Amino acid sequence: MTSSQTTPPQARDRSYRSPAGIAGGVVLILIGAWMGGDAVAYGDGRTPWTVLAGLLFVVPLVVAFTIRPAVFGNEERLRLRNPFRDVSLPWSAVSGFKSGYSNEVVDEAGTKYQLWSIPVSLRGRRKVQRQQMRAAKGGRTATGASGLPVTEPRSTGDQAMDELRELHEAHAETAQGTTKVRWAYEIIAPALVGAVLLVVLLAI
Secondary structure (H helix, E strand, O other): OOHHHOOOOOOOOEEEOOHHHHHHHHHHHHHHHHHHHHHHHHOOOOHHHHHHHHHHHHHHHHHHHHHOOEEEEOOOEEEEEOOOEEEEEEHHHEEEEEEOOOEEEEEOOOOEEEOOOOOOOHHHHHHHHHHHHHHHHOOOOOEOOOOOEOOOOOOHHHHHHHHHHHHHHHHOOOOOOOOEEEEOHHHHHHHHHHHHHHHHHHHO
């Protein structure tokens, strides 16, 4: 088989994550490891075991809500990695997107899935609105150095949602498949074990 007959490589995913969330999660884990390590090393009685159970409960939750969330989009489907589950939606199964106090994708059945890694920045929106209002009051037109119109400024989250809407519009008819949902047991299981151990140790 010649190289011209080989299957063309799939387009790379566009990924959307929250750098601030990841940084915050790493900081929290480091602080927890430092304080927990100190308690385990120098604690008395059941204190070390209680601290370990607490870490087993808390660390997976910190990872779930800060480091884990991500959104991936390509020509075939939209993939969500939310705190406690993974969702894979072919573009044909996507009905649309909603942006209010949170960003969401809605499938054809009406089920909503939150895009955890693309938070709504009300502050960013207000900043953009103030820029637009100042430009309007000053009578300035939205033109670049070449005199051609330029696009209005958008917050980072809104830009990401615009890109996902464009992918959906471009591939909704061609990208077929079924919706797949998988629970993140690698997060849920240790958190539940830690919670049970913590309750037992505190009850003794």
